[in-house]
Amino acid sequence: MSHRSPGGLGSSQFYQFRVILIGDSTVGKSSLLRQFTEGQFIQTSDPTVGVDFHVRIIELNDKVRIKLQLWDTAGQERFRSITRSYYRNCAGCLIVYDITCRESFDHVRDWLEEARYATEDQDIVYVLIGHKVDLDYQREVSTAEGEAFASSHGMVFIETSAKILCNVDEAFICVAREIYNRLQQGDIVQKDGWDGVKAVPLRPGNVYLSQEALSDNGNNEKKCCR
Numbered sequence: 001m002s003h004r005s006p007g008g009l010g011s012s013q014f015y016q017f018r019v020i021l022i023g024d025s026t027v028g029k030s031s032l033l034r035q036f037t038e039g040q041f042i043q044t045s046d047p048t049v050g051v052d053f054h055v056r057i058i059e060l061n062d063k064v065r066i067k068l069q070l071w072d073t074a075g076q077e078r079f080r081s082i083t084r085s086y087y088r089n090c091a092g093c094l095i096v097y098d099i100t101c102r103e104s105f106d107h108v109r110d111w112l113e114e115a116r117y118a119t120e121d122q123d124i125v126y127v128l129i130g131h132k133v134d135l136d137y138q139r140e141v142s143t144a145e146g147e148a149f150a151s152s153h154g155m156v157f158i159e160t161s162a163k164i165l166c167n168v169d170e171a172f173i174c175v176a177r178e179i180y181n182r183l184q185q186g187d188i189v190q191k192d193g194w195d196g197v198k199a200v201p202l203r204p205g206n207v208y209l210s211q212e213a214l215s216d217n218g219n220n221e222k223k224c225c226r
Contacts, residue, residue: 016198017068017179019172022111023096024104027178028131031162032096033072036172048160058176066176067200087118091188091196097146099130099159100138105145112153123187124196125178127185130159133166146194 097104114130150157
């Protein structure tokens with residue numbers, strides 16, 4: 001488990017959102033999470049075995065803090081039965097592919113269908129992430145293709161790179177903001193026996209991103225929800 005803790009906290013609303021990352025092996029799910037939660041890029045890492053767990057607390061505005069409970073899943077087929085057991089308790093799902101690997105993009109549809117089946121089509125926020133834009137010269141999947149797939153399947157789309165810090169925070173802020181908006185609209189409802197969204201007690205010393213980074217009018221939001 002990793003837990004990034006860069007600051008202090010005082011707020012009237014504090015929620016926990018559970019989010020799962022899925023996608024083929026080697027697309028960089030673990031790299032994205034390590035960059036987001038620990039602020040470091042690991043060039044090479046061992047494949048995730050089963051499921052790994054990360055935490056980071058962010059601020060959406062002056063009143064709302066979100067504890068993101070992030071589940072990093074193995075992409076190998078032999079671990080799929082383990083991964084499936086985690087879908088149902090998630091409010092958000094990030095599907096990651098490698099822009100330099102056409103096969104990983106072709107499998108996005110399978111990952112999405114599996115997630116929707118496992119969650120019984122409840123109102124989950126889906127975000128499609130095209131990773132490794134630092135390797136744009138090796139690109140096999142165009143930005144337009146990613147955008148078109150996401151648009152046709154009701155997903156948010158963003159391209160990222162853990163290596164060069166491109167849209168890493170924005171990807172996770174996007175899913176948190178969308179979950180929160182749907183919670184406020186009543187499309188996502190807290191319920192017994194489901195851990196996707198929980199109101200949690202406030203504690204001093206928790207951490208969040210700066211308000212400047214999360215401003216509704218800032219550049220981050222424009223890059224995020226396109």
